Amino acid sequence: MKIGYVTLNQGSYKGGSEKLWRKSVFQALEKGHDVIISVYDNSLQGTKDIFKELDLSIETRRNFNGLTLWKRLGLYSKSFFKKTQIEAVVISCGGLAELELKINQTRINNLAVPYVILIHSNTDNWVFSIKNQIRITSILENAEKVFFVSKRLIRQSESQLNINITNASIIKNPIEQASTSPTPKTKEIAFIGTLDIAVKGLGVLIESLSNTIWDDRGVILNIYGEGKDEKEIRTLIRTFRIENRVKIHGWVGNIDEVWDKNSTLVSTSFNEGMPMVIQEAMIRGRLVVATDVGGTTEIIKDGISGYIAKYPTVKAVNEALDRWWDDRGNWSRVAKEGTKAVNEFLNSTPGSEAILKVLSHD
Secondary structure, three states: OOOEEOOOOOOOOOOHHHHHHHHHHHHHHHOOOOEEEEEHHHHHHHHHHHOOOOOOOOEEEEOOOOOHHHHOOOOOOOOOOOOOOOOOEEEEEEHHHHHHHHHHHHHHHOOOOOOEEEOOOEEOOOOOHHHHHHHHHHHHHOOOOOEEEOHHHHHHHHHOOOOOOOOEEEOOOOOOOOOOOOOOOOOOOEEEEEOHHHHHOOHHHHHHHHHHOOOOOOOOEEEOOOOOOOHHHHHHHHHHOOOOEEEEEOOOHHHHHOOOOOOOOEEEEOOOOOOOHHHHHHHHHOOOEEEOOHHHOOOOOEEEEEEEOOOOOOHHHHHHHHHHHHHHHHHHHHHHHHHHHHHHHHOOOOOOOOHHHHOOOO
């Protein structure tokens, strides 16, 4: 079978949401399927590097902000793929909102073969127009399967579209297994992710740590990642005068070095699906303080296996961090419960192999 893989993500190819479809590519090749990939222009080189050992066809689409000029220039293609005959398609969506774009709707509707959709994130406050509710509903209903990375994403999507998604299924992202090690007795905490203030909530975290309760506690925040808002984040650190307690390290390839240094992961996202970085921290026996977004509370029970900020606000994040600090005597127990909880989730949830099972009707 010849399978087309499409990512609708216009952001960095390093994003966690890109790992699931790429894992499926490797599995498809192992099973003898032919594969062709369609990505946006900005992800071409990174995608080539990941598959450099393989003889794969990788096509590109232009990044865009709108369609009017595209149509005038004749650049609007109604197909994800140019000159190839495919028998099935895997469509990876960073978020459900990517299906709101007319160009994506047109290309999906023009597919004459079975397809599956992967949904990696959503947010409670997103509102679709009635027209888009109808269009997206049709796209989801016509899919062989719609995979979501958390139960909460399904509930959000059904509420926003006012439907029951009968072909929905839960799937897990590929998480690298790692050995659990004792939680370092350190006051250093880590943020790991894209430096995108509007999505990852780093502004909330930085302002929270400027509270005077942190003045004498000696807590250091280490930021690992890269992205479009690095300059703004550095400005925020100076504005709140906490240069002594926040360090930016850029992208770090060796994650073990990060967890040898930090006792805790802090995730202050405004929206997520099922954050891979949280699962990876918990597997290693690290504590997690996270906002209640996506499927976070499906693997973390507040005060038992981690610490939850009810909202992605300065007040709620600071309150959760303060509880984390006051609970220092229980850190070892909470970390062990976290490792247990995430392993239970991973052991009970289908992975990328489920994609090919659907398409090949195994």
